[in-house]
Amino acid sequence: MTPFPKSYSYLSSIDINTAEAIDKVAFELLENEAAYERASQALRRRFVRGAEFVEGIDRGGRNNAWRKI
Numbered sequence: 001m002t003p004f005p006k007s008y009s010y011l012s013s014i015d016i017n018t019a020e021a022i023d024k025v026a027f028e029l030l031e032n033e034a035a036y037e038r039a040s041q042a043l044r045r046r047f048v049r050g051a052e053f054v055e056g057i058d059r060g061g062r063n064n065a066w067r068k069i
Helices: 005-013 021-031 033-048
Strands: 053-057 063-067
Touching: 005 021, 021 033, 033 053
Parallel strands: none
Antiparallel strands: 053 063
16 A cells, blocks of 8 residues: 555656656656665665755646745
């Protein structure tokens, strides 16, 4: 059982071979628990070490920053 049922439902309904790169990464993270844990740990380490913001790229290719709450 995935902790993100709506995301998993969406990603399962599309053709992953022709999907956008971000959809492929999201599907891999939901399907592969080890990959999900690595990504989760990387974010956790950044915030624990004092990062207030973590930067990334969203679906539209825009740079974003996620803030620790």
